Amino acid sequence: MMNRTAARWNIETPGTIAWNIADRLPHADHIEMSGQKISLWLQYNIDDKKTPSFTRTFVFPGFRLLPARTIASMMYSVEDENLPRILINDKLLKKGIYNATVMDDQPEKAKTVKFDGILSIESTIGTSGTLALKRSFYPSADKAVAIEKLVFINNGNQPLKLEMEFLQREVRPAPERASDGPLRFIISSINEGLKTVAPGDSVVFGISYQAIAGASSTPVYAGITQEENARRKRVEDISNLLRLESPDTVLNTMFNFAKLRGTESIFDTRGGLMHGPGGLRYYAAIWANDQAEYINPFFAYLGDDIATKSAMNAYRLFAAYMNPEYKPIPSSIINEGKGVWQGAGDRGDMAMIAYGAGRFALANGDIDSAKVLWPLIEWCLEYCKRKINDEGVVWSNRDELEGRFPPETPTLIPAACIMTVYCRQQ
Numbered sequence: 190m191m192n193r194t195a196a197r198w199n200i201e202t203p204g205t206i207a208w209n210i211a212d213r214l215p216h217a218d219h220i221e222m223s224g225q226k227i228s229l230w231l232q233y234n235i236d237d238k239k240t241p242s243f244t245r246t247f248v249f250p251g252f253r254l255l256p257a258r259t260i261a262s263m264m265y266s267v268e269d270e271n272l273p274r275i276l277i278n279d280k281l282l283k284k285g286i287y288n289a290t291v292m293d294d295q296p297e298k299a300k301t302v303k304f305d306g307i308l309s310i311e312s313t314i315g316t317s318g319t320l321a322l323k324r325s326f327y328p329s330a331d332k333a334v335a336i337e338k339l340v341f342i343n344n345g346n347q348p349l350k351l352e353m354e355f356l357q358r359e360v361r362p363a364p365e366r367a368s369d370g371p372l373r374f375i376i377s378s379i380n381e382g383l384k385t386v387a388p389g390d391s392v393v394f395g396i397s398y399q400a401i402a403g404a405s406s407t408p409v410y411a412g413i414t415q416e417e418n419a420r421r422k423r424v425e426d427i428s429n430l431l432r433l434e435s436p437d438t439v440l441n442t443m444f445n446f447a448k449l450r451g452t453e454s455i456f457d458t459r460g461g462l463m464h465g466p467g468g469l470r471y472y473a474a475i476w477a478n479d480q481a482e483y484i485n486p487f488f489a490y491l492g493d494d495i496a497t498k499s500a501m502n503a504y505r506l507f508a509a510y511m512n513p514e515y516k517p518i519p520s521s522i523i524n525e526g527k528g529v530w531q532g533a534g535d536r537g538d539m540a541m542i543a544y545g546a547g548r549f550a551l552a553n554g555d556i557d558s559a560k561v562l563w564p565l566i567e568w569c570l571e572y573c574k575r576k577i578n579d580e581g582v583v584w585s586n587r588d589e590l591e592g593r594f595p596p597e598t599p600t601l602i603p604a605a606c607i608m609t610v611y612c613r614q615q
Contacts, residue, residue, distance in 0.1 A: 203441040204428050204449075205305040210239060220308055221450070221467050222326070224420070225457040225495075226251060226333035227400070228467055231308060231326050239298040241310055242269055245326070249333050249400040250456040250465065250472035250525075253368035257524045262472045263400060265360060265374045272396060273356040273378045277320065278349060297322070306424030306449060307417070319345035330419040331457075334399040334411045336379075342391040352383040353394040368524075373401050375408050427452045431491045451484055452491065455499045460506065460526025462499035474523040474530075475503045477538035478589060482545040489552035501558060504546050508565040515572050518542065534587035541589075543569035 197213060198206045219232040230246040245267045252263035275282045282297075296316070303309045307327040314320040321342040328335045343349050358376040379395030386392050395413040433444040455464045458473045464480050465472040475481070485500035506526050510518040519529035520538040546566050550559040576583045 200438050200442050202305075203432075203438065203445045204424075205303065206442065207301055207303040209301050210235060210299050214239065220304065221454075222306075222308070222328050223454045223456070223467060224328040224330045224332070224423075225455065225462075226331065227328045227335055228454070228456075228472065229326060229328045229335045230467075230469055233302065233308070233310065235299050235302075238296065239300075240296065241299040241312060243326075244268055245335075245337070245398065246469060247335055247374070247398050247400075248467075248469060248472060249374075250463075251458050252333070252372050252400050252402065253473070253524060254362060254372075255366050255368055257368065257528050259474050259521065259523045259530055260470050261368075261524070263362065263372055263374065264469065265398075267376065267398065271358070271376070273381060273394075274354045275394075276350075276352040276354075277314070282314075306428075307420060317345065319343070320349065325417070327417060327420045329411060329416050330423045332399070332409055332411060332416075333401070334397055334409060334416065336411060336413055336416050337396040337398070338413050338417065339394040339396075340391055341386065341394070343386040343388055346388055348388065349386045350383060351386055351392055353378060353381045355381045356396075369402060371402070371404050373404075373406070375399055375401065377408060379411075379413055423453065424449060427493060430493055448491070451487065452493055452496050455495055458525040461502040462495060463502065463525070464496075464499045473525045474521060475506060477507070477518070477520045477536070477541040477545075480545075481507060481538075482541035485545050486548035486552060489549045489554075497553065500549055501561070504542075504549070504562055504565055507542055508568075511565065511568045515568075515575055517572070518569075533591045535585045536587045536589045536591060537583065537585045539569040539572040540583060542566075543573065 197216075198208050200206055215234065215236045217232065217234040219230060221228060221230045223229070226249065228248040228250070230248065232244040232246075234242045236242070247265050247267070249263045254261040254263055297312050297314045298318075299310055299312045301311045303311075307325050309323060309325045312322045314322055321344055323340045323342070325338040326335070339353070341351050356376065356378045360374045362370070362372055364371045375398075377397045377399075379397055380393060384392045393413060397411045399408055399411065401408060427449050428445060431448065433441050435441055454467050455462055456473055460473070463473055463475055464484055465474060466479055480500070480503045485503060488496035488500045506522050507518050517535045518538060519531055520533040520536055521530040522528070523530050543566050546562045546569075550562045550566070553559070573583045576585070578584050
């Protein structure tokens, strides 16, 4: 009987894991990878015959749709059948190159799946297994572009003819539904055409997925190698900061991937750099818990310049809502900083902001930043002080989980830590 408790993934380094596909099939999973202008949410499936298939979902946080909502980023999914066709020795790989066979006697079998900041899947094509295919998926570090890289390797004794057909496909939402349109989503082939691949040699094809704004705008050039190198550099820069070195390799790896996912998910928007949780919903927006309380203090310890700037920008956006009447700051600022979402009520957000901004200022260790943050910290603490009830707790009308607790659960926030900080400043 198969051991179901065995690990599917092997840790190669704290920043690299690999699945050597043997059994436990079928299996499906997904991963999200982000750059400053795009998020790539990739779902991969390996069926019981080891045939891979993919669903690619692209989110463009800075390309906004109407009505203006938290979830109104332009987003498109691309299935395997939407891709350029591939021919090998004039024989068509059915369904593009995925879920594919070269005619009916040439199955594709996935061998390994690897993640090191870029997701790669290695397969063999044909019963002899002499044609290898390595797919890699990655977002651009700074463009509204993602790349799918296809490397075919001829491990046989005879030359092969490989062709990827030209494709340029464009989709446009209605101009009335685009906030700053017209908006365009474009799929393009890269290095397409007919190639002869000698034994021991390889050929590289690519597909770009990008968003552009404006009817007269032209697609940006996205080189396969250039974008891959930029992505790897960004991953390496994050990996080299604040490393956890413990006797537990699983813990070290978890920390490294959590650090990567938390730090890569920062988007360059019209409202400045904004961290977003992602997950196909939460982009170009900030929250008092996710950013102010949770990730921003971590960014102060991390020391990444982009992350630090996004943290300061988040506090700046919250500070814009301070007021002399001490009405609560919105728990969520959305739409690249141009709107708010008030549906959560007062969840104790001022306590979250004061706590997070205070921790960020202390850990960041920069007096000029601290001076900028102090008026926001002081205002939030005064708000909390005004909410203290007779039992010594700060009252709020909702809990931080926004009503997910049973209704009889008190939604009161302990005030001891908050007021200790406040009183020491008086």
